[in-house]
Every structure is written in structure tokens, then in C-alpha cells.
Amino acid sequence: MMQESGTEATSNGLANQNGGASVEGGANSATPSVEVTAADLLHLQQHQALQVARQILLQQHQQQQQQQQQQQLHQISGRKSPKANDKQQSLQVPVSVAMMTPQVITPQQMQQILQQQVLSPQQLQVLLQQQQALMLQQQLQEFYKKQQEQLHLQLLQQQQQQQHAGSKQNKEQQVSAQQLAFQQQLLQVQQVQQQHLLNLQRQGLLTIQPGQTGLPLHSLTQGMIPAELQQLWKEVTNAHVKEEHNNSHNNNNGHRGLDLSSPAPPKNTHLNHHASSNGQYMSHKREASTHEDHSHHSHPLYGHGVCKWPGCEAVFDDFYSFLKHLNNEHALDDRSTAQCRVQMQVVQQLELQLAKDKERLQAMMTHLHVKSTEPKNTPQPLNLVSNVTLSKSAHSASPPLSLPQTPTTPTAPLTPLSQTHSVITANSLHSVGPMRRRYSDKYNMPISPDLSQNKEFYMNAEVRPPFTYASLIRQAILESPEKQLTLNEVYNWFTRMFAYFRRNAATWKNAVRHNLSLHKCFVRVENVKGAVWTVDELEFQKRRPQKISGSPNLVKNIQTSLGYGPTLSAAFQASMAENNIPLYTTASIGSPTLHSLAHAFREEMNGAMDHGNSNGSDSSPGRSPLPAMHHIKEEPLDPEDHEGPLSLVTTANHSPDFDHHRDYDDDQGHDDML
DNA sequence: TAGTATGTAAACAGGA
DNA sequence: GTCCTGTTTACATACT
Structure with a gap:
């Protein structure tokens, strides 16, 4: 127009x-x-x-x-x-x-x-x-x-x-x-x-x-x-x-209005500069500043030979020209001031938007029960995705993941976990609470990898770990140098490792004691300094009947997945999609997960085989036996453990930096989370 | 539906 | 007497 x-x-x-010309030519008629x-x-x-x-x-x-x-x-x-x-x-x-x-x-x-x-x-x-x-x-x-x-x-x-x-x-x-x-x-x-x-x-x-x-x-x-x-x-x-x-x-x-896309320049500095050197007359000061700027040859308002002042795209061959232009055209006057104010408004607006988004993120985190004061501080469970994925894909029969019930009160450990996963699934996350859910052994996964990977998460987030007391106790004991702990040490381990157990001590401590007494796998040993608890792996494994429950398909899948086959990937992705798992899988999470997943599968398979053949015999070639007095055998993988894809999944989370020896043993041994 | 595993709560006992 | 530890029982829930 x-x-x-x-x-x-x-x-x-x-x-x-x-x-x-004829009409108005009179002006210079005398010419x-x-x-x-x-x-x-x-x-x-x-x-x-x-x-x-x-x-x-x-x-x-x-x-x-x-x-x-x-x-x-x-x-x-x-x-x-x-x-x-x-x-x-x-x-x-x-x-x-x-x-x-x-x-x-x-x-x-x-x-x-x-x-x-x-x-x-x-x-x-x-x-x-x-x-x-x-x-x-x-x-x-x-x-x-x-x-x-x-x-x-x-x-x-x-x-x-x-x-x-x-x-x-x-x-x-x-x-x-x-x-x-x-x-x-x-x-x-x-x-x-x-x-x-x-x-x-x-x-x-x-x-x-x-x-x-x-x-x-x-x-x-x-x-x-x-x-x-x-x-x-x-x-x-x-x-x-x-x-x-x-x-x-x-x-x-090309026309352009104020350049909103350009990074907000340090207006204040700029203004100050002008205030001091600019005004209406300033020369030497300006020159001084010019020299100063020139020495840097870099200016927030100058880039690629173009003036980045909002709305100004003047092109300059050299920095001097730009500075001259800056002082002349963008001096401290009403226009520049107004533009600066506008830019400030823009920045404020953006900051507001950022604040809103941050708030939204916080709300999302809260909703997911990841009580992190800072998102960065609250690491997401690494196996969050993988667990869900595999568990679901592997077990069609597994109950649908319950949507996270936002337990605003993690303290109330009364709500049952609805699912069967021992792994930390998105659901379990939410369910943080009280779910009494027991994760069927089938789905139990070795906690070691999970704990190692999500250690920070559990430590910071009041999320109930998706493991049974028995598994946790076992883990605590196995993690100890001597594979034995006093009750109080077990308590300490719980509180140290899980923010969730920093509340309702009476409840969970009672549960711990109850489990120690109830399960034969926990052996009380009188020690010089008192009584300590140890783990009897055999008993622990016996607890559940094993069967690699898995369907032939599962086994097949596992085998295939060992080679990072497409099957795994596809299943993984499918499960993710199915579960609507947001891509929490960051690169850091995903790759190790897959890697460890394969490793886990391998381990699980080995364990399963061993278990089936030797039925708990310790021989698993190539594996280092547990140093502990318990003679924990790694191979005696519980059939249960193997069965569940969950356990597999869990294993997948096995962090590389984790002690494989122990993890391995642990994994095989305990995965019974609950 | 029954059996099992698990979680929770509670009662009780023994010892420090 | 109190607290901790350990045991046992009962009940509820989830899963197989």
C-alpha cells in the first residue's frame, strides 16, 4: 500500500x-x-x-x-x-x-x-x-x-x-x-x-x-x-x-521492525555509556569510549557488520563506522530512550513468560511427585521409562499402570502401588506413597542397578522406592562391607538412601523389623557388639518359586535384545508410546539404559539358565563370587527375577559405574522387590 | 477363588 | 519407665 x-x-x-512549473513558477520569476x-x-x-x-x-x-x-x-x-x-x-x-x-x-x-x-x-x-x-x-x-x-x-x-x-x-x-x-x-x-x-x-x-x-x-x-x-x-x-x-x-x-530476536543488549551499560559520553555533545569522551570499544572490536549491538539496535540494521564495513553510527544515531535521546524502554518491556515480558513456564514446570514436577526444589536437583529415575516400557511390553498381563496419584503426602504410606512393577515406573513415582503394593516378584528387578542409577533421585525425592522391604533390607546388608548390618544400621541405610523413609519412621521401621523376623532369608547373628543381620541368599531365592515365567516369546525377545536388536528398540519405543511416557529419556539416560539393559538381559539369562540347571548352585563361571560370608551366589538368580521383564528392565538401568560384581550378585539375588 | 507375597498395625517380651 | 530390638499375630491388598 x-x-x-x-x-x-x-x-x-x-x-x-x-x-x-507554470502554476508555481512565480517564485523565481526574475531568474x-x-x-x-x-x-x-x-x-x-x-x-x-x-x-x-x-x-x-x-x-x-x-x-x-x-x-x-x-x-x-x-x-x-x-x-x-x-x-x-x-x-x-x-x-x-x-x-x-x-x-x-x-x-x-x-x-x-x-x-x-x-x-x-x-x-x-x-x-x-x-x-x-x-x-x-x-x-x-x-x-x-x-x-x-x-x-x-x-x-x-x-x-x-x-x-x-x-x-x-x-x-x-x-x-x-x-x-x-x-x-x-x-x-x-x-x-x-x-x-x-x-x-x-x-x-x-x-x-x-x-x-x-x-x-x-x-x-x-x-x-x-x-x-x-x-x-x-x-x-x-x-x-x-x-x-x-x-x-x-x-x-x-x-x-x-528487508524491512524489519525492532529486532525482538536479537539478544537483549545490555541496555543499561549502553545507556550509561551514552549518558557519560553522549548527551548532545561529547567528543573526547566518546572517542575514548570508542577506542575502548574498538579495542574489543566486539559490541553487543554489533554483529556481523550490522547494527543490532532494535529496528536498525545498518551495515558497516568496520567497527569504527558502527561506533560512529551508534553514537550518532542511537545517542541518548528520546527515541533511543523510548526504544530502550520498549526493549526493557520486551525483556520483562520474556522474563515473565519464563517465570510462568518455570512455574508450570514446577507444578508438573510436583504433580509427578518429584519434589525437587530444583529440577536439576531431582534427577528422574533413570529406569522410569525403561521400566515401564519393558514391563509392559513383556507382560501383557501386567496391570495397566495406574496413573500417578499425586500423593501430595508422601508420608502416607498406605496407598498401595497399583502396579506390579518393582521398577520405578512413572506410576510408581507418583504412587510414591503408600502403596502397599507389592510388586510381584516377577517384576521385581534387582535393585542395585536401579538404586545406583537413581540414587540421587531417591535421596532427594520423597518417592517410595518400588522395592519390597525385604529387597531393600537385603540390599542394605549386601551393600555393607561385611554384608551384615545391625538393625539400626539398616534403619540408617533406609533414611540415607531414601527421602521417603525420613518420615513415618515408626511405620516403616516396624515393617523392617517385621520383615527381618518374618523372612528366613534374614539371619540374625550374634556379634560381639550385638546382633547383626545377614542375608541368606539361598533362602532368599527360595522365597519364591521361580519359573522363568516368561513366555517363550519373552525369552526369545530377551535373547534377541542381547544384541540390541531392533526388537528391543521397537518394543521399548512402543512401550514408551503406549505408556505415554514423556521423553524423559534423555541421552544420558537412554543410552546407558539400553546398554545396561542388554547387559542385564545377558545377566538375567545367564542367571536363569544357571538357576534352572543348578538350581541355586553357585557356579556361574566368569562371575566373581560374593566375597561375603554369605556365599551369595550370583547365579542363583531367582527364577522370579528372571521371569519378569521388569527385572530385565531394571537391570537395564544398571549403571555402568556401579560395582558390577556386587550388583550382579545383588541383582540376581534380590530382585525381589517386594 | 484360593494361595501367596507383601504392607501395615499392633501386642508382647527382653534388654539396655 | 522408656526406648530399642525382635517376634508374633492379624488384617488388608495385590498378584498368580
Whole structure:
């Protein structure tokens, strides 16, 4: 649209050049014939400028009318239904405010707008562009006024020169030279003006431009004679070349409003810099700062040879030019200040958004019962995904994972875990609580790997570990150097390893004691310093009947998966998808998981085989026997353990850095989580 | 549906 | 008497 108008203006100006000369040629009627050409040209230029101004005024007028109509409509609709009005406002305010008020929005207004509603990036962009345009136009207006004053002075000087000129020739030469200079300048002005218009137009400021642009032009056309206009434009050109030059660069680079995408520059620093060195006059200071900046040759507002000042894309060949431009064009003035404020608003808005997102994340974490003060501090259980995945894929019969019941009170260990997984599944996570759930042995996985991998998680998050007391106790004992612990040490291990067990001590301690007494696998040994508890692996393994329960398919899958076959991957992914497991699997999690998974499978398979063959005999070649007095045999993998894909999964989580020896033994031995 | 495993609660006893 | 440790029982739930 603006382009059209600009083009039209140009063409119109040219078309009317002939007629315009006759009409307004009186200004320099005294000019000699020799100067006719120059005078004509001058007239043409003047006329052209007037045409442009008229076009702009016309558009401005039309748009003002449209705006008024819109305002009326708004008012009417507002009276009819305040609700609708509000809605409209909420939807349009950001844009309409800027478009309908031909004034630069004050920072306060801007803040209100930003606070009252969240502006979309597009709206912000538009708003900023409009602000920029308004400020530019105001600046232009000031320039016009200054030029007008200077024009009068120049005209006076010119007359004096003409009067005092000794010879007519000299006079003519002077005048013609001046006229030529004027013509050139006028041409430049026109070009600049057109570029400026185009620039504004491209920035989508067409709507508001008329209101602003019209002001200077309006005053021009009203109170200035063509000669004055010409002079004025000349002056404007000279004074504004730089700015326009930059704008033209903008045009060349493609229009762009305030660059929201550009990183927020250290405005404060920048402002301070200007405050100290800039002002209206500053030279040495500026130079000093320039040198300083130059030494770095890096400036937050300068990158890739382009000025990154919002809305300015001026291109510079060297850093010096940029600094010069920065000090000249982005000095501490109203415009820069306003832009800076706008940028601050933008940053604030972004920060607000960030805060909201953070809050949302926190809520999500809370919902998932991952009570982490800081997301980073609360590591997600590594096997979260893998467990769910495998367990589900492997056991079709396994109950559907219960959705996390947000146990806001992890303390209440009364809620049963709904699932069968001993692994920490997303569900188990939620269920943190109290689930009394027992994870069927089948799904029990070796805790070692899981614990090792999710150690931090359990330590920080009040999540109930998906393991049975028996498994945990066993783990605690096996983790001890001597494979024996006093009851109190077991307690300590629980509280140290699991945030969850830092509450309701009476309950879980009772459970621990109960388990120690109940299960034959825990042997109480009188020691010098008292009684200690040890683990009888054989008994532990006996606890459940083993059967590699798995279906042949499962076994097959396991075998295949040993080689990281696609089957595993597919199943893994499928399960993930099935369980709607968000991709918690970060690279760090995923890869080790798969790796360890395969390893686990291998172990499990070996264990299963051994178990089946030797039925608990310790021989598992290649494995280091447990050093402990318990003679824990690694091979005696419980069939149970093997059966469940869960256990497999769990194993998968086995962290590489974990003590494989012990883990292995442990894994095989205990996986009975509960 | 029965049996089993597990979790929870409670009572009780012995010892420090 | 209190607390800790250890045992036992009872009940509920989940799973096979």
C-alpha cells in the first residue's frame, strides 16, 4: 500500500511537473533565461515534493477517518455490551492503541499494555515497529522545523549575495550553482523521503504513518513557499542523510521492525555509556569510549557488520563506522530512550513468560511427585521409562499402570502401588506413597542397578522406592562391607538412601523389623557388639518359586535384545508410546539404559539358565563370587527375577559405574522387590 | 477363588 | 519407665 502510494507520488510528481512549473513558477520569476532550466527543475522538484506531501496527506486523512470510524464502532460496541468491548480490547488493544493514537506510547502506557495482557510476539513486533516509526517521524518533524529556520537564513544570505554581487555574471553563476546544488539536494531529499516512506511502509506502519508523517509535511505545505520547501528539504537531506542512509540499508536488508530476536543488549551499560559520553555533545569522551570499544572490536549491538539496535540494521564495513553510527544515531535521546524502554518491556515480558513456564514446570514436577526444589536437583529415575516400557511390553498381563496419584503426602504410606512393577515406573513415582503394593516378584528387578542409577533421585525425592522391604533390607546388608548390618544400621541405610523413609519412621521401621523376623532369608547373628543381620541368599531365592515365567516369546525377545536388536528398540519405543511416557529419556539416560539393559538381559539369562540347571548352585563361571560370608551366589538368580521383564528392565538401568560384581550378585539375588 | 507375597498395625517380651 | 530390638499375630491388598 505504501509502496503504491510512494510510487504514485513519484509518478504523479513527474506527471505534474510541467503543469506545476507554470502554476508555481512565480517564485523565481526574475531568474534569467539561462537559469530557466534550473528554475524549472527547481519548480519541478518543488511540485514533486508537494505532490508527495499531498498524497500522504490524503492517505493520512483517509486513514484518520477510518480510525475515527473504528473508534466510533468500538465505542458503540462498548456501550452495547461491555463484555464484548472488553473482549475486543483484550484482543486488539495492543495494536489498536498504537494505531489509533498518533502519539508515542509512554513507557507507562506500554507497561500497562504489557501487564494487562500478554502480547503475542506479532503484536509486540507491530507495536514496537509503530513506536519506532512514530519516533522517527517525530524526529523528522523536528528536523523539518529546524530546516525551515535555516532556510530563511539562507534565503536572506542569498538575497544579500545577489544584491552585492559585482557583476551580473557572477550573480548568475552563483545563483545557478546554488540552484544546481539545490536540485541535487532536492533529488536526494526526494529519494530519501521516498525511501523513508517505503521503509515505514514496509515496516507495516502504514496505518499510523499518515497521522505522524502528515504533520511535518502538512506544515510544510501550509506555510512554506516552494523555494522554502526546497531549501528545507535540502537541509533535511543534509542533516538526515545518515539516518536515511541507515534506513535505506534497512530497506535493502528487508524491512524489519525492532529486532525482538536479537539478544537483549545490555541496555543499561549502553545507556550509561551514552549518558557519560553522549548527551548532545561529547567528543573526547566518546572517542575514548570508542577506542575502548574498538579495542574489543566486539559490541553487543554489533554483529556481523550490522547494527543490532532494535529496528536498525545498518551495515558497516568496520567497527569504527558502527561506533560512529551508534553514537550518532542511537545517542541518548528520546527515541533511543523510548526504544530502550520498549526493549526493557520486551525483556520483562520474556522474563515473565519464563517465570510462568518455570512455574508450570514446577507444578508438573510436583504433580509427578518429584519434589525437587530444583529440577536439576531431582534427577528422574533413570529406569522410569525403561521400566515401564519393558514391563509392559513383556507382560501383557501386567496391570495397566495406574496413573500417578499425586500423593501430595508422601508420608502416607498406605496407598498401595497399583502396579506390579518393582521398577520405578512413572506410576510408581507418583504412587510414591503408600502403596502397599507389592510388586510381584516377577517384576521385581534387582535393585542395585536401579538404586545406583537413581540414587540421587531417591535421596532427594520423597518417592517410595518400588522395592519390597525385604529387597531393600537385603540390599542394605549386601551393600555393607561385611554384608551384615545391625538393625539400626539398616534403619540408617533406609533414611540415607531414601527421602521417603525420613518420615513415618515408626511405620516403616516396624515393617523392617517385621520383615527381618518374618523372612528366613534374614539371619540374625550374634556379634560381639550385638546382633547383626545377614542375608541368606539361598533362602532368599527360595522365597519364591521361580519359573522363568516368561513366555517363550519373552525369552526369545530377551535373547534377541542381547544384541540390541531392533526388537528391543521397537518394543521399548512402543512401550514408551503406549505408556505415554514423556521423553524423559534423555541421552544420558537412554543410552546407558539400553546398554545396561542388554547387559542385564545377558545377566538375567545367564542367571536363569544357571538357576534352572543348578538350581541355586553357585557356579556361574566368569562371575566373581560374593566375597561375603554369605556365599551369595550370583547365579542363583531367582527364577522370579528372571521371569519378569521388569527385572530385565531394571537391570537395564544398571549403571555402568556401579560395582558390577556386587550388583550382579545383588541383582540376581534380590530382585525381589517386594 | 484360593494361595501367596507383601504392607501395615499392633501386642508382647527382653534388654539396655 | 522408656526406648530399642525382635517376634508374633492379624488384617488388608495385590498378584498368580
